[in-house]
Amino acid sequence: MIPVLIDCDTGIDDALALLYLAALHHEGEVELIGATTTAGNVDVTQTAINTRWVLNQCGLEQIPVVPGQPVPLEVPLTTTPETHG
Known part of the structure; x- marks a missing residue:
């Protein structure tokens, strides 16, 4: 089985990626x-x-989630919470 560690900034697009990975995990x-x-x-x-x-929501409560750096190292952070919050 292929181990997967995903790094994401979960908004709409990454939520879909997580759903897909959850399905592959369950399969x-x-x-x-x-x-x-x-x-x-x-x-x-x-x-x-x-x-x-x-x-x-996918039944994967046991999967650890670890937040990383709060801001980018090289450029200012620009967010869109009105869409992805």
Whole structure:
């Protein structure tokens, strides 16, 4: 089985990616071992909350979610919470 660690900034698009990975995990095609989150669509706290919520809805409460850096290292953070929050 292929181990998968996803790094995401869960808004709409990454929520769909998580749903797909959850389905593959349940089918035994991959082993989702964790998710890390970054700031992007929304701040890093909200991306972690969004990621946890999606995984919980998919019955994957045991998958760890770890927030990463709160801001990019090289450029200013621009978010769109009105769309992805």
